[in-house]
Each structure stands twice: as structure tokens, then as C-alpha cells.
Amino acid sequence: SYELTQPPSVSVAPGQTASISCGGTNIGRKSVHWYQQKPGQAPILVVYDDGDRPSGIPQRFSGSNSGNTATLTISRVEVGDEADYYCQVWDSTSGHRVFGTGTKVSVL
Amino acid sequence: VQLVESGGGLVKPGGSLRLSCAASGFSFSSYSMNWVRQAPGKGLEWVSSISSSSGDIYNADSVKGRFTISRDNAKNSLFLQMESLRVEDTAVYYCAKQIGGSSGFDYWGQGTLVTVSP
Numbered sequence: 001s002y003e004l005t006q007p008p009s010v011s012v013a014p015g016q017t018a019s020i021s022c023g024g025t026n027i028g029r030k031s032v033h034w035y036q037q038k039p040g041q042a043p044i045l046v047v048y049d050d051g052d053r054p055s056g057i058p059q060r061f062s063g064s065n066s067g068n069t070a071t072l073t074i075s076r077v078e079v080g081d082e083a084d085y086y087c088q089v090w091d092s093t094s095g096h097r098v099f100g101t102g103t104k105v106s107v108l
Numbered sequence: 109v110q111l112v113e114s115g116g117g118l119v120k121p122g123g124s125l126r127l128s129c130a131a132s133g134f135s136f137s138s139y140s141m142n143w144v145r146q147a148p149g150k151g152l153e154w155v156s157s158i159s160s161s162s163g164d165i166y167n168a169d170s171v172k173g174r175f176t177i178s179r180d181n182a183k184n185s186l187f188l189q190m191e192s193l194r195v196e197d198t199a200v201y202y203c204a205k206q207i208g209g210s211s212g213f214d215y216w217g218q219g220t221l222v223t224v225s226p
Contacts, residue, residue: 001169031213042202042219043144043152045173048212086152090211095166097142097154098210 022087116220129203
């Protein structure tokens with residue numbers, strides 16, 4: 001089965017840039033989606049199809065995808081960005097949706 | 109768009125439960141829908157998906173043969189019938205709307221807690 005690997009945690013100072021990686025075999029050939037989840041809340045889609053943003057999501061959130069790694073970049077990080085972030089793809093071989101292991105972003 | 113799950117609760121191992129998700133604010137019959145769960149303190153786990161017409165259904169290996177996803181487009185409702193429940197099925201279960209033409213999930217419900225305990 002297809003697997004997605006994320007770093008368990010990322011720490012960043014306010015105003016700096018946070019980069020969250022999502023590794024998977026030939027992930028560059030798939031569309032990657034990213035979700036933000038704060039404690040006690042449902043996930044929110046922040047980036048879809050590698051780099052598109054839903055309405056209402058700040059331009060500070062951007063995504064890229066190539067080779068074996070997709071990346072979510074959060075520019076000018078704010079305290080309110082502190083949350084867990086998950087990547088997700090569709091595995092066309094099995095028809096299954098797959099989530100990454102999740103990354104906790106801490107704003108110091 | 110609003111998705112409201114119901115049907116969660118406490119059940120013993122081997123028991124059954126039926127979750128529902130009431131959808132509103134969009135053309136429910138036009139979109140694929142999904143169930144995603146999250147065990148306490150753990151990450152997100154996709155459970156099951158169903159296409160708009162129910163023609164395509166996929167299940168995670170962890171629930172195959174035990175869980176059945178279905179939908180009633182006339183009633184704007186999504187269901188998850190869970191049988192032979194195990195302790196490891198304990199989780200918050202979310203229903204999620206899939207983006208048209210994409211495999212991402214653009215709207216999520218607030219979730220319903222399922223606890224499987226002796």
C-alpha cells in the first residue's frame with residue numbers, strides 16, 4: 001500500500017517560513033492536498049492539487065510537488081498557524097485515499 | 109455547506125453501529141463522499157469512499173468486510189454501517205465532501221465519537 005511520510009514536528013519563529021515535507025514514491029505524479037487541524041477541531045483544507053488554495057485561505061500557504069517529495073510552505077508564520085498538518089493523495093492503483101503521518105507545527 | 113454526523117456512541121467489541129451524515133448547502137448527489145477517522149491522539153485515517161451515484165466504492169484494508177458505506181441522494185445523507193467492531197475502531201469519525209474533479213476533501217463535518225470498549 002502507498003505510504004506518505006512527514007516529519008513529526010517543525011518549529012518556527014513568528015514571521016519566519018515553515019516548510020513541511022511529505023515523502024512518497026513518485027509523489028510528483030500525484031495530486032497532493034494539505035490539511036490543517038487544530039486541537040478539538042475538524043481538519044481544514046489549506047492547499048489542494050499540489051498548489052491551489054481554497055477561497056479564504058491566505059496566500060501565505062503554498063504548495064509544491066516534484067519527484068518523491070511534496071512541500072507545504074507557510075510564509076510569515078503567525079501564532080494562529082500552530083496546528084497539525086497532514087498531506088493526502090489518491091492512490092490510483094488501489095482507489096484508496098492516503099494520509100500522511102502528520103506534522104505538528106509549533107510557533108515559538 | 110454543512111455536514112452533520114450522528115450515530116456515534118459506546119459499543120462492546122463485536123457490536124454494530126450505523127453512522128449518518130446529513131448534508132446541506134450543496135448538490136449532494138453530484139459529489140463523492142468519504143469517511144475519515146481519527147483515533148485518540150493519533151493521525152487521520154481514511155476509511156471509505158463512495159462516488160456520487162454509488163457506482164464506485166472503496167474501503168481501507170483495516171475495515172474491509174466489516175464496514176459498508178452507502179448514500180441516499182434523495183435524502184442528502186451518507187451512511188457508514190459498522191459491524192464486528194474492535195477496540196481499535198475507537199475514533200472520531202468524520203464525513204468529508206470530495207472536491208469535484210479532485211481527490212481532496214473541501215468540507216468536513218465536526219465528527220462523531222465511536223468508542224468500542226468491553
